[in-house]
Amino acid sequence: MIPEIGHFALILALCFAFLAASLPLIGAARGDTRLIGLAPPLALGQFFFVSLAFASLTYAYVTSDFSVANVASNSHSLKPMLYKITGVWGNHEGSLVLWVMTLTLFGALVALFGRSLPSAFLARTLSIQAMIAIGFLLFLLLTSNPFERLVPAPFEGNGLNPLLQDPGLAFHPPLLYLGYVGLSVAFSFAIAALIEGRIGPRWARWVRPWVLVAWIFLGAGIALGSWWAYYELGWGGWWFWDPVENASFMPWLCATALLHSAIVVEKRDALKRWTILLAILCFSLSLLGTFLVRSGILTSVHAFAVDAERGVFILIFLFIAIGGSLALYAWRASSLEPGGMFSTVSREGALVLNNLLLSVATAIVLMGTLYPLLLDALTGAKVSVGPPFFELSFIPLSVLLLIALGVGPLLAWKRGNLGRAAKLLPPAVLLAILGAGGAWLIWGAGPVMAFIGFAIAFWLIAAILVDIAQKTKLGRAPLSTLFQRAGGLPRSIWGMWAAHLGMAVLVLGVTASETWTEEKLVILTPGETVEVGDFQFGFKAVDPVAGPNYTAIRGQFSVSRNGRHVADLWPEQRTYSSPHMETTEAAIYPLFMGDLYVVVGDPDGIGGWSARLYYKPLISFIWAGVLLMVLGGALSLSDRRLRVGAPHPKARPVPNVAVHQPAE
Amino acid sequence: MRHYIYFAGLVIVALLLSFSAHAVAVDDNPLPDQAQEAKARAIMGDIRCLVCQNQSIEDSNAPLAKDLRDIVRAQIAAGSSPDEVKAYLVERYGDWVLLKPPLNIRTLALWLFPPLLLLGALLFILARARRTPVNQGPTPLSDAEQKRLDMLLAQNAANSHGTHSGKEGTDS
Numbered sequence: 050m051i052p053e054i055g056h057f058a059l060i061l062a063l064c065f066a067f068l069a070a071s072l073p074l075i076g077a078a079r080g081d082t083r084l085i086g087l088a089p090p091l092a093l094g095q096f097f098f099v100s101l102a103f104a105s106l107t108y109a110y111v112t113s114d115f116s117v118a119n120v121a122s123n124s125h126s127l128k129p130m131l132y133k134i135t136g137v138w139g140n141h142e143g144s145l146v147l148w149v150m151t152l153t154l155f156g157a158l159v160a161l162f163g164r165s166l167p168s169a170f171l172a173r174t175l176s177i178q179a180m181i182a183i184g185f186l187l188f189l190l191l192t193s194n195p196f197e198r199l200v201p202a203p204f205e206g207n208g209l210n211p212l213l214q215d216p217g218l219a220f221h222p223p224l225l226y227l228g229y230v231g232l233s234v235a236f237s238f239a240i241a242a243l244i245e246g247r248i249g250p251r252w253a254r255w256v257r258p259w260v261l262v263a264w265i266f267l268g269a270g271i272a273l274g275s276w277w278a279y280y281e282l283g284w285g286g287w288w289f290w291d292p293v294e295n296a297s298f299m300p301w302l303c304a305t306a307l308l309h310s311a312i313v314v315e316k317r318d319a320l321k322r323w324t325i326l327l328a329i330l331c332f333s334l335s336l337l338g339t340f341l342v343r344s345g346i347l348t349s350v351h352a353f354a355v356d357a358e359r360g361v362f363i364l365i366f367l368f369i370a371i372g373g374s375l376a377l378y379a380w381r382a383s384s385l386e387p388g389g390m391f392s393t394v395s396r397e398g399a400l401v402l403n404n405l406l407l408s409v410a411t412a413i414v415l416m417g418t419l420y421p422l423l424l425d426a427l428t429g430a431k432v433s434v435g436p437p438f439f440e441l442s443f444i445p446l447s448v449l450l451l452i453a454l455g456v457g458p459l460l461a462w463k464r465g466n467l468g469r470a471a472k473l474l475p476p477a478v479l480l481a482i483l484g485a486g487g488a489w490l491i492w493g494a495g496p497v498m499a500f501i502g503f504a505i506a507f508w509l510i511a512a513i514l515v516d517i518a519q520k521t522k523l524g525r526a527p528l529s530t531l532f533q534r535a536g537g538l539p540r541s542i543w544g545m546w547a548a549h550l551g552m553a554v555l556v557l558g559v560t561a562s563e564t565w566t567e568e569k570l571v572i573l574t575p576g577e578t579v580e581v582g583d584f585q586f587g588f589k590a591v592d593p594v595a596g597p598n599y600t601a602i603r604g605q606f607s608v609s610r611n612g613r614h615v616a617d618l619w620p621e622q623r624t625y626s627s628p629h630m631e632t633t634e635a636a637i638y639p640l641f642m643g644d645l646y647v648v649v650g651d652p653d654g655i656g657g658w659s660a661r662l663y664y665k666p667l668i669s670f671i672w673a674g675v676l677l678m679v680l681g682g683a684l685s686l687s688d689r690r691l692r693v694g695a696p697h698p699k700a701r702p703v704p705n706v707a708v709h710q711p712a713e
Numbered sequence: 714m715r716h717y718i719y720f721a722g723l724v725i726v727a728l729l730l731s732f733s734a735h736a737v738a739v740d741d742n743p744l745p746d747q748a749q750e751a752k753a754r755a756i757m758g759d760i761r762c763l764v765c766q767n768q769s770i771e772d773s774n775a776p777l778a779k780d781l782r783d784i785v786r787a788q789i790a791a792g793s794s795p796d797e798v799k800a801y802l803v804e805r806y807g808d809w810v811l812l813k814p815p816l817n818i819r820t821l822a823l824w825l826f827p828p829l830l831l832l833g834a835l836l837f838i839l840a841r842a843r844r845t846p847v848n849q850g851p852t853p854l855s856d857a858e859q860k861r862l863d864m865l866l867a868q869n870a871a872n873s874h875g876t877h878s879g880k881e882g883t884d885s
Binding site for chain 2: 282283284285286289290291292392393398401402405406408409412413416417420424428430431432433434435436437438441442446570633
């Protein structure tokens with residue numbers, strides 16, 4: 050009964066989506082306020098019915114209703130409750146329901162918070178949003194019905210892939226979807242603006258919080274996924290340039306560019322066409338990412354859905370969505386007036402460089418990801434494009450980007466002065482040299498690129514500090530009012546500093562862990578001690594343990610440094626019963642300067658156990674860096690200026706217009 | 714002869730794979746010579762694990778990956794150069810085994826793409842910047858605009874005394 054309600058709710062949501070995609074659009078074209086006014090309630094209706102469907106599916110999972118095919122093939126009655134719930138989106142159909150729910154959630158949020166938007170613009174935006182929903186709902190109902198019944202119902206389910214039974218991976222998809230789908234709002238805003246043929250600072254101000262939200266969740270989702278790979282796959286790797294990782298990385302890169310170009314639109318009314326194009330591309334990359342994962346066209350860790358028929362549907366959908374929006378862009382973009390002008394050396398110029406480098410980076414990832422497919426389709430030849438290609442092309446780009454990132458914020462809008470910025474930067478150069486030297490002192494020799502990485506990271510940190518000192522008038526105004534001045538700066542500026550600092554921290558983490566990781570592959574008998582880095586890893590014993598749906602062997606390690614006990618580590622090797630699978634559970638002990646990382650393997654049959662022991666310097670900095678970026682985004686989002694749905698929405702647009710008029 | 718043994722081993726391993734795709738084996742035997750081991754490890758990072766999902770054989774648990782690791786180590790220990798080891802593997806599995814695609818007519822477009830794109834984009838931006846005259850400054854205000862500006866400034870000056878403090882920076 051409940052699953053049928055869910056199925057019915059999906060159909061109703063589709064009906065609502067059809068209404069929402071047509072009536073408000075017609076209303077906006079004819080100026081019919083009644084039809085325009087339908088958009089928000091229809092958006093809320095879509096969200097309500099898709100949520101109902103999602104709740105029904107969750108209910109089927111929680112109660113282990115194996116008469117539902119989807120539950121039977123992906124769940125098991127003995128699974129812990131957490132993974133019964135997260136199992137809802139641990140499969141193709143369920144994850145699509147989550148996708149659509151997130152999509153309609155964003156539609157509902159736009160409807161709720163967008164009351165300060167002009168009603169025709171809001172109606173158009175919500176119509177576009179509903180069109181996307183139609184595509185996905187049709188996909189669900191026609192090719193991937195999650196509520197299909199099984200007759201007769203099996204007594205027990207197949208269980209969930211044990212690799213997915215992990216908190217890190219359980220919450221990785223929802224975060225990622227919030228990011229992917231958040232970009233749909235930017236897309237809908239862009240298409241609505243193209244239809245109206247108008248875009249300006251106000252548009253940028255409306256779209257910015259949505260891009261920020263998407264960017265925050267994408268970053269958090271990617272970081273969570275990479276953290277999962279780090280501790281679950283047991284090889285200490287955290288990024289593999291896997292096509293599915295790339296599929297989430299491309300929208301993030303693109304959204305980063307969009308975030309920055311939207312600033313130029315907001316402040317200077319320039320780069321308008323480019324920003325619209327970026328908004329379209331960002332969501333296109335999200336759709337492409339979904340396609341790459343869902344169609345099974347790539348073989349990779351995440352491809353739990355391998356079905357070419359569905360791929361054809363998404364391919365057609367992609368063609369209509371991306372092709373249609375780009376065609377609309379080609380047709381309408383020329384009607385957008387060019388905006389404010391600026392000199393090459395200026396804040397805008399720096400942001401253009403940022404956009405250029407990020408777009409090139411996105412294009413390279415796209416090329417590297419699709420090249421094997423294209424070559425295979427065109428010539429039948431098979432090549433692999435793996436980490437070496439991406440690293441080779443990414444490192445020079447990152448170096449350029451990070452150097453520019455230090456200087457950019459110091460330049461003035463419209464016409465900057467490199468000389469003035471250069472005067473501020475000697476301390477940054479000094480700190481960069483000190484940073485590289487410090488790395489040499491701590492870890493000793495390494496490839497030149499490692500020291501360049503350190504120098505650039507410290508360069509960036511110093512440039513941020515210089516900028517903070519500048520903006521808080523440190524040394525030029527009395528120290529007693531420093532905190533007041535610092536607090537008086539807009540939160541978006543603090544957000545920018547936090548995010549840029551996160552970038553520097555990330556670079557430190559990547560550079561140090563890639564260069565100076567120490568690793569030992571050993572066969573150990575209990576009582577033996579191995580030296581890795583400055584640490585002594587003492588191997589105590591291996592014991593059998595049992596979990597709710599697995600059995601495991603657990604190694605015991607005691608780690609000390611110079612005779613002082615540092616940590617106890619218990620790496621496991623688990624054997625899951627349904628489905629049968631073995632997984633490694635690495636034991637990780639994070640220290641500030643690096644992680645201790647232990648994996649236990651098979652016995653050698655004569656009393657010894659194989660083990661891999663690592664010391665990974667600064668690797669936590671990778672996630673700390675992303676966390677800083679996410680916090681920076683959140684800080685920027687909390688800026689008063691961006692808060693949509695402020696108490697007096699009617700009164701707000703007037704001062705905005707007055708402020709920005711002179712810039713035109 | 715040795716190659717045949719390896720090949721037979723590979724076939725057996727591939728058969729076993731169908732039973733335990735994710736079996737974890739941390740049972741490598743690193744080469745005693747540190748320099749040789751480092752050389753072998755560098756090669757492993759560039760070799761694709763053929764049965765896995767976009768992982769190198771350096772960080773894959775699959776038995777086939779282990780077997781390839783053994784091959785790499787054995788060949789390095791026997792004195793082969795890294796290029797010879799890679800050539801050996803390519804001969805057996807094709808270019809697909811290399812995570813870093815070799816530069817040839819098929820991959821020319823791939824390898825030229827990043828530098829050409831970056832160069833092209835930079836040139837495009839610079840050319841645009843040169844075409845757009847920026848240093849002539851903004852067009853002067855018309856009389857009506859000037860009057861309105863004076864009026865607004867006067868109004869603003871009258872309003873801001875006492876009430877405007879603390880608002881600076883909110884729109885910077």
